[in-house]
Amino acid sequence: MRNSDYYLPAIALGIAFITKLPSLWRGWRDPLVRSVHFLLFTAAICFFFAAPPTITAVNRLTDTPNFSGPLVYCIMCAFSCACLVLIVNWRGGPREVVRRSSYTWxxxxxxxxxxxxxxxxxxDAPVERLRDLDTYYANTPFVRxxxxxxxxxxxxxxAVTTAMCLRWAREVGQWLRLGLIVLVIxxxxxxxxxxxxxxxxxxxxAGYDWDTLSTTVAPPMxxxxxLIxxxxxxxxxxGPQVSDVCRAWITYTRLGALWRQLRSTPGDHTPLPQVAWWSDPELRLTVRExxxxxxxxxxxxxxxxxxxQRAYDTATRSGLPAGQAHVVGVAAMVVAAVEERRRRTDPEADDRGPAGANALTAALSPGRDRLVHLSRALRSPYVAGAGRDATPAGTGSR
Structure with a gap:
């Protein structure tokens, strides 16, 4: 392996550890939080100290040939223990059982x-070995x-963590199951x-030389x-945080058509709060909604x-399902209302306004998805001419 194959993962894991330090500060009493951070830390320093240049530097610094050997092995044991303890705390269960299992490991x-x-x-290991310490001293007392x-x-x-993850993956779903499958790999x-x-x-x-397995095959594994x-x-x-961010951005984008339609006319609009450029997508979505x-x-x-009603009838005659046709009809009514407001007309009071308001309320309640459906319906061909075909308020028909 090249030196970068050790240092790049160490840097990546170190960055992950540093970025999660605030959560450790807030939740250091939580065993799960501590286990996650300890795992990231041990994984990062394991890659760092296992790199041949670091091994050489440590041996020179301590003036002890092969001092890096037990140092790296100790870090690997700490990483192995962190995996077991994290799985035990992650799986959960009775507090005493979890605590006892963690302390045992x-x-x-x-x-x-x-x-x-x-x-x-x-x-006795006087000859420095940077890559084949395991096999070179395989027959040396105590070092063996x-x-x-x-x-x-x-x-x-x-072996134990693989078995635990396989059993647990059958009981859960979504991100947790995906994480467990990746862990098994x-x-x-x-x-x-x-x-x-x-x-x-x-x-x-046994007297054979299969050192290639240790020096060439094993390190990439x-x-x-x-990393995996x-x-x-x-x-x-x-994962859930990433999903929430992506979902918020997608919804924010899908509401763009309705947003632009409602604010396309000049005049007095609802004032918008100032949102900083670094604000999270959920806040931006809430403001837009x-x-x-x-x-x-x-x-x-x-x-x-x-x-x-006119747009709804046209959509249903064209074979559109009733639910979609209703949303299309409401979208056409919104487009026509925006066009009427652009003409600066003063609407007369009649029964069609309240009926339209009730239809709009029914189309938007409940849930954010209804608003997205209304925004997407603006692209329907049955909505395109609604503003031009609408009967202006104050004419004979109104």
Missing amino acids: ITAYAAAVVALPVLFALG EMIVIYLAAHITSA GFLFNLFFGLTKLTAVFARW AAAGG TTVGFLLPLL TAIHDELLRLQPHLDDLVR
């Missing part, structure tokens, strides 16, 4: 983290045990990484597994139910 992996540097200190412990811890975490990469490394070590014990796993954890947390409702309310004196 933390205790087990803490013991492994303590054992790794002790075994390294007891062993250190290697087996970190691989066993990594494989156990990957990431954990499988981690599992294959550990098994590939362990196979190369076993081959050394670890890189892919770490992190994405899987973030998807259910960020509120202004549209205000403009429709001001337009009610100009509504003509005869225009709506």
